[in-house]
Amino acid sequence: MTEHKAQDTFIRNEREAGIAKLADQLAVKLAERAPKHDEEGSFPFENFADLHQAGYLKLTVPKQYGGDEISLYELVLAQERLARGDGSTALAVGWHIGSMLHIRNTKPWPEALYAGFCKEVVNDGAMINHFASERATGSPSRGGRPGTTAVKTEGGWLISGCKTYSTLSPILKHFTLSAAIEGTDEVGDFFVRRVTATGIRIEETWDTIGMRGTGSHDIILHNAFVPDEAMISRSGSGANSQRIDDGNGWLLHIPACYIGIAYAARDFALDFARNYRPNSLPGPISELPHIRQQIGQIEADLITARTLLYTVADRWDQQPAGRIALKPELGLAKYIATNHALRIVDQAMRIVGGTSLSRKLPLERMYRDVRAGLHNPPMDDVVLRNLATRALEDV
The missing domain is CATH 1.20.140.10 (Butyryl-CoA Dehydrogenase, subunit A, domain 3)
Incomplete structure (x- = not known):
């Protein structure tokens, strides 16, 4: 990687300069490992250990929970510079820090769930991603109804299905997903804890020509239990209809x-x-x-x-x-x-x-x-x- 002496015109103040420096330093480490992980198609666990240790994973967490509460502009600044070292790691972690910024602004999660998870991000390096893509529906942005289903049971839900393009799947202990609620036309979003939910496995399907280190495998769920309090929202409910639209x-x-x-x-x-x-x-x-x-x-x-x-x-x-x-x-x-x-x-x-x-x-x-x-x-x-x-x- 080349180190530039000229000041980047998109760095406007000392805070942004600090964020850029942090990302630059991490990018140097990532660049050294990128060829190996690209060749092997392996997931760079050590990269994410460095990101956690450096405080990168908490950049978009609110200050009240111990994060840095960076803006979208600052997120773009950090991500662009991190990707100069390794595109796969930058794209993968981008789903986490981007999601945390999105949740911070749109407030879809129950407050207790959100506060608890933010503290896990800060203290333990926890990460999150939302899994919606499926082979039958294609990209969720096209509006297809999930094939993954959520069936009501005592105290919660049993979720079954397969999610594709599940970036960060090798390392995530928590994720959210969308599922069709059985017996209704509604779709629910659920917070899943892999450490407590049974019936979840990863099928290592990610073998591509590019972005080989993102760990975007398939996640298979078979009657995975999610408690009632881990339902984030469901379409048509009053809470969901009032969700803030931030333009993504x-x-x-x-x-x-x-x-x-x-x-x-x-x-x-x-x-x-x-x-x-x-x-x-x-x-x-x-x-x-x-x-x-x-x-x-x-x-x-x-x-x-x-x-x-x-x-x-x-x-x-x-x-x-x-x-x-x-x-x-x-x-x-x-x-x-x-x-x-x-x-x-x-x-x-x-x-x-x-x-x-x-x-x-x-x-x-x-x-x-x-x-x-x-x-x-x-x-x-x-x-x-x-x-x-x-x-x-x-x-």
């Missing part, structure tokens, strides 16, 4: 991750261009016009994506009343970031040349990792459709 700003942890990977690829290409001197040239390839053209394209894409990403995050922080109306811009920030990240890594590999295909260099891993961004929510077609709908309504 927390999902900006996704584009932040992919821009971080692209930034690392950019740095690698710049270092290569400055130092590679073939004997057919009087100086490094960075002096060649076509290489400078490619570097200029990388900078244009990177600056555009980062500017949009940080601007939208700041607007979300500063204008709580306008968060729902900001959804098209939140989606656009993800669309631009992921597609520009693909182009940036591609340009970086063109600069480095055939050597970039070597597994001894990080670029081929970065190339595979950024491809995953196309399949994280919101999808490109949804983003463009939402922008078109708003434009037509405005007219």
Whole structure:
């Protein structure tokens, strides 16, 4: 990883500088382990031990429970820099710290459950993720009814089904999931403690070309018991209908991750261009016009994506009343970031040349990792459709 002397223009104060420094220091450690976990497809438990020890896991927990209560802008700043070290770990932990920010703002959990879990995050390094994806329904953002079912029993619920893309599954002791409530048209969200619930197992299905270290396996549940007090909400209930809509700003942890990977690829290409001197040239390839053209394209894409990403995050922080109306811009920030990240890594590999295909260099891993961004929510077609709908309504 390259260490930059120039101040990042998106760091606006000492607090943000401290968050960036924390993420930078962690990214160095993650970068050292990334090739091994990518090759093996193994889960980086040691990375998460470092994240806990450094206090990263509690960044979005409220101050009243011992967290740092960082803003969305600060989350984006941290996640982008962490991803420069290892995209898989950054994306995986992003689901946790993003979820904690989302829960903090929308307040869907019963207070006692929320307060208790926040303390576990701070003291024990507990993490959370919500599992909704299933093979039969595809992405939950498309609105399919879960095939996972919740059956009422004495004192609680028996949950059965299979959840896919269950990121962080090897390490989570707690997770939430959505399940269809048997005998009704309702869907419930449940808080599951793996340490007390029986009938839960992980099927290690995650074997992909990119993001190989996220541990996004399948979780199989067979009559897993969840007590009544662990039901977070159910559709149609009064409490659920009053849930705060924050526009899902927390999902900006996704584009932040992919821009971080692209930034690392950019740095690698710049270092290569400055130092590679073939004997057919009087100086490094960075002096060649076509290489400078490619570097200029990388900078244009990177600056555009980062500017949009940080601007939208700041607007979300500063204008709580306008968060729902900001959804098209939140989606656009993800669309631009992921597609520009693909182009940036591609340009970086063109600069480095055939050597970039070597597994001894990080670029081929970065190339595979950024491809995953196309399949994280919101999808490109949804983003463009939402922008078109708003434009037509405005007219």
